[in-house]
Amino acid sequence: MQLEFVGWFQILLGTLWRFWPVWLALAVLFALSFAFKKRLGLYGQILDTGVGIAGVFICGFWLFSAIFAGTIAPFNPLGQYPIMKDALPGAIEPNSGQIFLFGGDTLARDVFSRMVFGSQIVMIIAPAATLFALMVGTTLGLPAGFFGGKIDTFLSFLANLVLAFPVILLFYLLVTPGIMETPIPYTMAGIFFIFPIIFFCTLFYTRYSHRPGLLAIQIGLTVLIGGWIYAGLVFNADPFGIVAIRPNELNIFVAVVFASSPGVFRIVRGLSMDIKTRDYVAAAQTRGESSWYIMLWEVLPNARGPLIVDVCLRIGYTTILLGTLGYFGLGLAPESPDWGTAIKDSSRLLRAYIHPALPPVVALMSFVLGLNLLADALREQSLKD
Template sequence: MNLEFIGGFQIFLGVLARFWPVWIALAIILVLTISFKKRLGLYGQLFDSYVGIAGVMICLFWVFTAIFSGTIAPFDPLGQFLVMKDALPGAIEPNSGQVFLFGGDKLARDVFSRMVYGSRIVLIIAPAATMFALMVGTTLGLPAGYYGGRVDSILSFLANLVLAFPVILLFYLLVTPGIMDTPIPYSMAGVFFLFPIIFFSTLFYTRYKHRPALLAVQLGLTLLIGGWIYVGLVFNADPLGIISIRPNELNIFVAVVFASSPGVFRIVRGLVMDIKTRDYVAAAQTRGETPWYIMLWEVLPNARGPLIVDACLRIGYTTILLGTLGYFGLGLAPESPDWGTAIKDASRLLRATIHPALPPTFALMSFVLGLNLLADALREQSLKD
């Protein structure tokens, strides 16, 4: 069957049109931000430079793409149309009349729709895994830097032990199918996912221990929400059915947290060792505050600048890592539309058809670029402060 095609300019207009919910959301955000910039603190200050504006807009573009992916994508990312196998960009699907804007892949799936749905997977796993790594690294880095001595020696040795192991080999060991079927990933998840609950419980206890009524509410909500997420992630037994994670997704999640936590630990440890010598920390010690109160409410807030910058960069590193794992076949399920798996599938026929590999590659590159620009803008603002 001979396919009909649209021209390059029509493809460009078609892509712009498909992203209409994203353009509307970005316009609303931009207008509101400019209108209330002075009241938005650090976020508003990012719009004082072109680098900050570019970083925020690129990141928000992919965030809204993930949110509105069901509206933007014209086809199911797993849907196959046999006549569209390896179709060139701009090919019109005969039955529906819809255009394969970026063409079809080797399994006759719409490349554009898979790129759009891939953003949802990347923007769930990468930021979430980074946040858990921050929780683990921060919870261990605070006492290491504050107490020093034997506590610091033991925790630093464990962190250096993980950092000394080759990252790719580490992921290969944690994500290969043989390990997936063992209790190791679930045991590691059970340990790592306790850290947010411990962190926030300690945070609220040290702050509100003299106000029992408010403390009970804070701890109750922490244990309820934390326990719900914990049961859903570790045991895949969310009673509400909202949190659901596949074994291979859990393995990748655990592997990213395990590999990223030591880096966060070293950053937090170094910051604490510097900040604990400041006068306001000595004043808190004179008042008789407990060590954990000082760590969480005096030291950590003053270390937020470098940690926010590191979080942005680390999300970018995690995104690249997910793409690398997908490229080597160690990522998500083979049919997953995530960008790494899409690049891997397209690379096998790269000499014959290059168009399926380009959209996920540019998507991955642009998202990481946005995170790097955002981190640069945040670094500039932290230096000014």
Template structure:
């Protein structure tokens, strides 16, 4: 099929201009961050190093790309225009006159639009799954490191049991269609989604138990919002239809949390075992503070540096894992525009057409690079503190 094409320079200009909401958002956020960096704590300190600036810039790029995907992408990511099958970079779609900036794939879908929309899937699942893994790991790691003894032995055994299992095989077992159609993913989701509610209820109660005027509103808000999200995510019964998740995404989400939580648990446990020997912990014990108050308000804030760094790295690992699962065709629907699925689809015709494989590959690599740079900068700043 013969197509009309635009030149390479026009393709570059087209890509740059398509991302105009991203450039605008980055300019505003980074400009404000530079102006007020002294007031922004650890985040503001990132702008004192080139590595930190680069990491923030790359992460902001993909964040705004996900937010403004519908504005940036010229085509529907799953729309098929038969005449554009395997179209090369810069091919013009004859009916609308719009350009397939990165060409078309084997199913005649716009590679550029699929790359942009793929960022939404990554930025929804990876950070959210990492946050839940942190909640689970922190909630279990704090008592294991603080109390020791049988509690530590039992929880450490369970964590080591999961860590000893090959990760890819673990995900294969959790995300295969046979398991996905059972109640196992929803049972695990029901368990894991309880941890944030338990964490914040305990956090507020230990802090404000003698100040009911502060405690009761916070507990009510936690139970209301947490219960609403819990019902929507686990039972898909949100009456307003706001909080919901696709079953395929839920299965991957649960699998990521299940596999990542033991690693967070071990980090938190080690940090607590070190920090609990400090003088300010002994002072809190002398004042008669409860163990959970000490864990949540004395130990945890002083462990935030390593945990923030680990969270950035873990989001990167999760992004690679999502790409790997997509490449093996596990979890997400076959038409999903996520980067792993796009790479898998393109790899089958790699010898004939290389252009569909490059954009999602570069997108995945750049996002993980940005997270690693961010983690390096955070590590440097936390060591200075």
């Protein structure tokens, strides 16, 4: 059967039209952001610069693409249409009449749909793993920098031990398929995922210990919600089936947290050592506040600027890492639509068909660029503050 094609102008218009939920969501986001800019603190301040607006736009584009992927993508990302194997961009699928806007890959899947659904994987794993690494690094870095002494020596030794290990080899060891059959990933997940619960329980206790009623509600909600998420992630025992993660995704998640936490630890430790010498910390000590209260409510809020910048950059690093692991065939399932796997699949016939490789490459590059622009804008504002 002879395939029919549409022109490049129709491909461009069709692509822009498929993203209509994203354009609508971005319009609402920027309208509300500029309307309430003075009330939005640091986020509102970064909209004063072109770099900040560009960063928010690009990151928002991929965030909303992940949210509305089911509406944007015209085909199932795993669906195969034999006649569309290696089809060029603009080919019309005969049965549905839908256009393969970016063509078909070597397994006859729609490249455009796979790129869109690939954003979901990136938006779930990269920010979530980075936030968990932030929790682990912050929980350990604050006491190391604030107390010093043997605590600092021990925790710094552990962090330096992980940082001294070659990163690529570390991830290769942690993400190889054979390790999923061992209890190592679940043991590490059980350790790392308990840190957010400890962090928030300590946070609320130091603040509201003199108000037992309010404290009981906050601790109860933290343990309830945290325990529910913990059971779903570590034991795959969520009774509602909402919080669940496949073994290969858990492997990547744990590997990213394990490798990123020491970097966060060193940043928080350095900031804590600097901020603890400030006058407002001495004033809190004079009032008789506990050490953990000072760390969580005096030191940490004043370290938020560099930490927010680091989080943006670290999400970008994690995104590149996910792409690298997918390219080497590690971690996610072979049929996964993540951008790294898509690049790997298309690279095998790169000389003959270049069109399947370009969309995931541009997607990966643009998202990391948006995060870097956002980090630059945040850095500028933090220096002004």
